Amino acid sequence: MTDFSGRLLAWFDEHGRKDLPWQEDTTPYRVWVSEIMLQQTQVQTVVPYFERFMIRFPDVAALAAAGQDAVLQHWSGLGYYARARNMHKAAQIIRSEFGGEFPTRFEDVVSLPGVGRSTAGAILSIACGQRHAILDGNVKRVLARHGAVEGWPGKSDVAAILWDMAETNTPDERGADYTQAIMDLGATLCTRSKPDCDRCPVAADCEARLADATADYPERKPRQVKPLRKTTMILASAAGKVYLVRRPEAGIWGGLWSLPELGDTSVDDWCADKLASIRPNTRAWEVLRHSFSHYDLDILPIVVQLESAPSKVADTSNETWHSLQDELPGGIAAPVQRLIDQLKSTLDVTHY
Numbered sequence: 039m040t041d042f043s044g045r046l047l048a049w050f051d052e053h054g055r056k057d058l059p060w061q062e063d064t065t066p067y068r069v070w071v072s073e074i075m076l077q078q079t080q081v082q083t084v085v086p087y088f089e090r091f092m093i094r095f096p097d098v099a100a101l102a103a104a105g106q107d108a109v110l111q112h113w114s115g116l117g118y119y120a121r122a123r124n125m126h127k128a129a130q131i132i133r134s135e136f137g138g139e140f141p142t143r144f145e146d147v148v149s150l151p152g153v154g155r156s157t158a159g160a161i162l163s164i165a166c167g168q169r170h171a172i173l174d175g176n177v178k179r180v181l182a183r184h185g186a187v188e189g190w191p192g193k194s195d196v197a198a199i200l201w202d203m204a205e206t207n208t209p210d211e212r213g214a215d216y217t218q219a220i221m222d223l224g225a226t227l228c229t230r231s232k233p234d235c236d237r238c239p240v241a242a243d244c245e246a247r248l249a250d251a252t253a254d255y256p257e258r259k260p261r262q263v264k265p266l267r268k269t270t271m272i273l274a275s276a277a278g279k280v281y282l283v284r285r286p287e288a289g290i291w292g293g294l295w296s297l298p299e300l301g302d303t304s305v306d307d308w309c310a311d312k313l314a315s316i317r318p319n320t321r322a323w324e325v326l327r328h329s330f331s332h333y334d335l336d337i338l339p340i341v342v343q344l345e346s347a348p349s350k351v352a353d354t355s356n357e358t359w360h361s362l363q364d365e366l367p368g369g370i371a372a373p374v375q376r377l378i379d380q381l382k383s384t385l386d387v388t389h390y
Contacts, residue, residue, distance in 0.1 A: 039209040042184070042240055043216055047209070049239035050219035055226075059089055061218075066140035066165040067098050073157050074121050077174075081225065087116055099138050102129035106293055110369020114294075119369065123293060124152030142166050163217040171204035172217055173197070176224025181207075182256035183228060186245035190257045264329075268336045270300035271374070273381050274313060276344035279359040280381060281313075282367070290330070294369045295360075297339075297377065305340055319343040323380070328373040339377050 039047075055061075058081065060072035071091060075084045091112050095101040101109070106126055113122035128150040132140060141147050148158040156177075159170030173181075178191045181203045189196035209216055227234045233252050235241045246255045274281035282295045300308055309318040323339040358367060362382050370378075 039211065040207050042207045043209045045239045046219045046223065047212055047215055050215055050222065054215075054219050054222050059085060059092075064165055066142065066161055068092065069161050069165040070140065070153075070157075071095075071125070073160050074125055074152060075116065077121060077157070078118060079116060083116070087113070098129050098132050098140055101126065102133040102138075107295075107368030110294055111366065112369075114366075114369045114375065115372055117372070119291060119294060119371075121152055122369070123287075124150075127151045128153065142168075144168070144170065160217055160221075163213045165214075167214055169208060169210055169213045170217075171201065171208040172221070173201055173204050174221065176221050176228070177204060179230065179256055180220060180224045180228045180240075183233075183246035183252055184240055184244045186249065186251070186255060188255075188257065190259055192259055196257075265333045266336060267333055268338070270305075270338045270340055271297040271377065272300060272305070272308065272340050272342055273297055273377060274309075274342040274344065275381060275385065276346050276359070278363065278385065279361050280378060282358055282360045284356045284368075291371045291374075294371055294374075295367055296371065296374050300340070305342070309342060313342070313344065315342075315344055323377075326373055326377065335373075337373060337377070339380075341381065 058072075060068050072084065072088055075088055075091075094108070094112055095104060104126070106123065109122050109126045110119060113119060116122075131150060132138060136146070141150075142162065144158055144162060147153055147161060148155060153161075156172045156174050159172045160174070162168040163170045163172065178200055181187065181200050182191060185199075185203055187196065187199050187203075191197055191200060207216075207220075223238070223240075227238050231253075235244070235247045235252065238244070238247075241247050244252075246252045272281070281298065283298045285291050285294050285296050287293050298308075298312070303311070305320055306318070309315040309320075319342070321341050321343075323341065326337045326339065328335045328337060360367060362378070362385065
């Protein structure tokens with residue numbers, strides 16, 4: 039055990055988080071779900087999602103047997119929906135190739151969709167007590183500052199240095215506690231802004247702190263101007279219902295239910311083609327901007343009010359007239375949910 043890991047474990051014993059829901063009844067499945075949810079998402083956001091997910095999908099078998107709509111519905115609002123789709127695929131692989139038991143060999147775990155080296159290491163370390171180094175975003179920040187490692191961690195040569203540090207400091211004993219400890223340190227003290235160095239157990243020899251340069255580590259990803267994309271979404275409403283379509287598996291919001299997008303046609307032409315309505319009653323709402331990690335999206339909502347839902351649109355696996363009083367048929371993206379909620383607020387849906 040290195041001096042670094044020894045100090046970190048002593049701090050964890052006194053100050054570490056030990057009451058998170060996935061730390062209760064610890065199993066590889068529960069840790070897996072939590073680790074996937076925690077990718078690019080903060081703990082306080084994840085906790086209620088994790089608890090609801092466990093009630094609906096308490097084990098691999100339940101997740102594998104569920105339909106994708108149900109899985110995405112319980113993921114709605116967490117974002118990065120490929121995580122949920124990959125989890126669903128992985129559960130089905132575990133069912134078919136591992137007899138329904140979550141694998142405990144590193145090579146098998148890292149082969150699952152959506153599971154990388156660090157995630158696999160965290161699962162097997164925390165749930166199975168195996169010795170594996172991890173390198174998630176919090177750990178990268180702790181190690182980059184402690185060793186004053188220059189460069190953006192997204193570069194392979196910088197990542198290699200950090201992996202070496204992670205391997206060196208991961209102890210042979212108490213690997214699960216150490217894994218949780220270094221993640222906790224990054225999440226609670228060695229934060230991106232305003233790190234609490236005075237309370238840090240490894241501050242004494244932290245090179246970034248000694249140089250008064252914690253803000254310089256780790257180096258940020260080279261800034262790029264995010265492009266702006268635009269789309270028009272149709273809120274076709276009739277008799278307390280709204281027309282929804284399922285998005286393709288590929289691309290943003292893959293597999294989620296959404297509002298139809300106008301494309302290159304006019305509103306009148308779209309209504310004539312899709313709804314068999316020649317003279318729809320339409321009005322535009324204010325543009326809604328939604329930001330992704332790699333671009334911004336401006337959504338122009340167009341409300342199309344019809345007397346009754348046309349029979350041309352059938353309730354199928356890819357399109358439906360959804361009653362605004364009912365539970366949504368599956369997962370839905372946050373900005374689309376906002377628009378549907380806004381539509382509900384303008385209608386007396388209890389009348390229908």
